[in-house]
Amino acid sequence: MAEARSSERSLLRKALSPSYTCATPLELGGLADGSLARSAAARLRDHVSGCARCQTELALLKEFDNAAPRPDEERAVSWISARLERRFSEASAGPSPSRTRHGAALPRRSRFVALNVGGFAVAAATLAAAVAIGLREGRAPELAQPSAAAPTVLRSAGITTLSPAGDLDAPPNELRWEPRTDAASYSVQVMEVDYAELWSAETHDASIALPPAVRARIVPGKPLLWEVVAKDAAGGALAWSGKHRFRIKM
Amino acid sequence: MGGWGARGHRVVPRLPRWCLIFRDGGDLEALSDADLVSNHLAAGGGGGSIWLQELFRRHYTKVVTWCLRVAGDSEEAHDLAQGVFLKAQRHLGAFRGDSKVSTWLYSITRSECLNYLRSRSPLNDPLDDDVAEALPDDPESRPERVFEFRSSVQAARALLDRELTDLEKRVFTLHYGDDVPLQTITRLLGLENPSGAKAYLVSARRKLARALPRWRACERLNA
Numbered sequence: 352m353a354e355a356r357s358s359e360r361s362l363l364r365k366a367l368s369p370s371y372t373c374a375t376p377l378e379l380g381g382l383a384d385g386s387l388a389r390s391a392a393a394r395l396r397d398h399v400s401g402c403a404r405c406q407t408e409l410a411l412l413k414e415f416d417n418a419a420p421r422p423d424e425e426r427a428v429s430w431i432s433a434r435l436e437r438r439f440s441e442a443s444a445g446p447s448p449s450r451t452r453h454g455a456a457l458p459r460r461s462r463f464v465a466l467n468v469g470g471f472a473v474a475a476a477t478l479a480a481a482v483a484i485g486l487r488e489g490r491a492p493e494l495a496q497p498s499a500a501a502p503t504v505l506r507s508a509g510i511t512t513l514s515p516a517g518d519l520d521a522p523p524n525e526l527r528w529e530p531r532t533d534a535a536s537y538s539v540q541v542m543e544v545d546y547a548e549l550w551s552a553e554t555h556d557a558s559i560a561l562p563p564a565v566r567a568r569i570v571p572g573k574p575l576l577w578e579v580v581a582k583d584a585a586g587g588a589l590a591w592s593g594k595h596r597f598r599i600k601m
Numbered sequence: 602m603g604g605w606g607a608r609g610h611r612v613v614p615r616l617p618r619w620c621l622i623f624r625d626g627g628d629l630e631a632l633s634d635a636d637l638v639s640n641h642l643a644a645g646g647g648g649g650s651i652w653l654q655e656l657f658r659r660h661y662t663k664v665v666t667w668c669l670r671v672a673g674d675s676e677e678a679h680d681l682a683q684g685v686f687l688k689a690q691r692h693l694g695a696f697r698g699d700s701k702v703s704t705w706l707y708s709i710t711r712s713e714c715l716n717y718l719r720s721r722s723p724l725n726d727p728l729d730d731d732v733a734e735a736l737p738d739d740p741e742s743r744p745e746r747v748f749e750f751r752s753s754v755q756a757a758r759a760l761l762d763r764e765l766t767d768l769e770k771r772v773f774t775l776h777y778g779d780d781v782p783l784q785t786i787t788r789l790l791g792l793e794n795p796s797g798a799k800a801y802l803v804s805a806r807r808k809l810a811r812a813l814p815r816w817r818a819c820e821r822l823n824a
Contacts, residue, residue: 358745358776362721362754362757363757363773363777364777364778364780365754365757366754366758366761366777367761367773367774368778370758375708376707376708376711377704377705377708378699378705379702379704380701380703380704380705380707381699383704384701384704386699386700386701399760401758401762402762403758403760403761403765403770403773403774404758404774404778406762406767406771407770407771407774407775407778408772410767410771411707411711411771412704412707413788414790415663415667415703415707415710416663416704416707417663417774418662418663418666418667418702419662419663419666420662420666420669422667424669427669427678428662428665428669429676431661431665431668431669431675431679431682432661432662432665433663434655434656434679434684435665435679435683435686436657436658436661438655438683439649439654439686439771440649441652442656445805466704490824509713509716509717511686511691513696516695521686534737561640567824574614577701590720591716591718591719591720592716593712593715593719595712601638
């Protein structure tokens with residue numbers, strides 16, 4: 352019974368996973384807001400009308416776009432939103448290094464002083480002009496003294512993939528992701544949209560080159576998925592990236 | 602920073618750095634999301650800028666509401682939403698402007714939420730056992746028999762699309778396609794019936810069990 356259920360789950364997963372012709376969330380967004388070209392929208396609408404997967408994605412996207420807290424969620428949503436707002440405004444007031452032409456890192460406060468316009472006189476004139484035209488102060492940038500930004504707490508362990516993603520002009524040469532300090536190695540997998548494996552490999556780095564034989568199988572218009580799993584020294588999974596889609600433009 | 606082609610919205614010219622002083626004082630609320638992204642990137646795109654703060658402020662409610670429904674707990678939802686906005690901040694330079702910012706944020710939120718769910722409870726949903734028990738004791742409706750059309754995933758897709766209601770399709774897709782637990786689906790879809798998503802899963806499977814003999818007969822005729 353357990354085996355049958357597992358096999359059933361696997362079949363349903365295949366039937367309900369994105370197919371070769373399924374739309375990405377961005378394409379569905381274009382369909383929803385009418386920004387897609389007429390021919391592309393007609394083609395997509397035709398597909399969506401017969402695809403449970405895309406119908407669901409489209410409905411969820413619309414639900415997200417109009418998401419308003421239900422009465423029992425209101426208190427938690429405003430509490431979390433207030434914390435996030437505080438966290439991101441603190442981040443903007445904190446040290447945010449930017450490089451001058453000479454490559455020296457300056458805190459954010461200094462960046463606005465070190466304008467790229469040739470010195471104090473121009474800055475003073477600019478400021479005077481700004482006052483003269485009635486610059487509103489209510490929304491001025493917060494230029495507080497640099498302070499330590501709020502620590503980032505992420506309990507949802509994951510890996511951020513860097514590339515490839517979305518529509519590409521040519522087959523990617525490599526897969527890249529952000530390294531994790533606690534990872535001893537990474538396991539990488541490239542697969543078809545039905546999760547059939549195309550290629551997999553192990554590496555100690557935060558990138559890996561795609562062999563020519565794999566690149567040759569990445570053909571225009573065909574979406575593929577890839578995923579990376581971070582492992583500890585004993586080979587146990589620490590975090591994974593989730594599946595990310597990419598394809599070569601037609 | 603480069604390659605961000607504004608399409609379908611107002612183009613904000615790339616200004617010299619000093620001009621940003623004027624823009625800082627402008628009416629932020631009058632700027633579109635795309636303008637805010639453009640200004641943030643023009644200012645260097647690092648750290649938080651007032652444009653980024655305004656952009657995020659506009660979208661906190663929808664992202665947080667979504668994360669709360671997925672996590673079902675305020676602390677976890679906070680961490681999840683924070684992860685979404687940090688990722689958005691880090692990758693804003695890759696935003697190409699050919700979709701709405703909210704659509705782009707949805708794709709990040711969706712991916713972060715699925716990662717979160719996988720990290721929390723990989724695959725097994727105890728409610729599945731309840732679903733199996735709720736099915737009639739008829740061999741034809743047992744899971745292994747209901748989905749015997751394994752020869753054709755295409756045929757399975759067509760059957761699911763034809764037989765199920767929109768809500769049943771959503772429950773099926775989230776549960777079987779993305780491994781989302783039934784309790785989470787209940788919150789995400791705002792299902793208010795007593796047994797939530799489980800009821801839709803059971804009714805959908807009954808429908809498929811009833812439809813299967815007809816389906817097989819058609820397939821035999823077409824063979």
